[in-house]
Amino acid sequence: MLKYYLLTILFAMIPIFELRGAIPAAVWGYHINPIVAYIIAVIGNMIPVPFIYLFARKVLEWGKDKKYIGKFFTFCLKKGEKGGEKLKAKSGKGLFVALMLFVGIPLPVTGAWTGTLAASILDMGFKKSMLAVFCGVLIAGVIVSLVVLLPNTFGFLAKVFTTSVPQA
Numbered sequence: 001m002l003k004y005y006l007l008t009i010l011f012a013m014i015p016i017f018e019l020r021g022a023i024p025a026a027v028w029g030y031h032i033n034p035i036v037a038y039i040i041a042v043i044g045n046m047i048p049v050p051f052i053y054l055f056a057r058k059v060l061e062w063g064k065d066k067k068y069i070g071k072f073f074t075f076c077l078k079k080g081e082k083g084g085e086k087l088k089a090k091s092g093k094g095l096f097v098a099l100m101l102f103v104g105i106p107l108p109v110t111g112a113w114t115g116t117l118a119a120s121i122l123d124m125g126f127k128k129s130m131l132a133v134f135c136g137v138l139i140a141g142v143i144v145s146l147v148v149l150l151p152n153t154f155g156f157l158a159k160v161f162t163t164s165v166p167q168a
Helices: 002-012 018-031 034-046 049-063 072-102 112-121 126-147 155-164
Strands: none
Touching: 002 018, 002 034, 018 126, 018 155, 034 126, 049 072, 049 112, 049 126, 072 112, 072 126, 112 126
16 A cells, blocks of 8 residues: 555656646545545645755756757746746736645646746745645645545546556
8 A cells, every 4th residue: 555655646746747646546546545645645746846946947047058958948937937927917916826726726737836836937935935835736636636536427537547547
């Protein structure tokens, strides 16, 4: 059972997959209790967040003038800054809530990785960013868990996950 807990943590740490994939994999594929799956997935999803905040922008800044990766890194920085300024202008003083909701809505490219990178580019502040992302991850985890616990409505997803989840 420990290996399934570790796989759940690992899946929750992976961008795009995050807890949107880790919770269904844990519950449907590994038969982990939904509450335990939720807790493990939240922990796994939060592990990379401080590192993303502290280092992602620095890596992009470092790589923007490199021969092969410079154009892509510059594009990422400009896109992030432009999007961040737009979000800042629309949300005003509600940037914390906007980031929390952005992370909390479990759609593709709206998870902890993207939200943390946006917070880093916006210079939102470490503690404030971590709290907003954490609250968003908790919300997303609840939403995903509710979807997972409604097997009659979402039974087709259960079949997809139980046949495609890698076994250790």
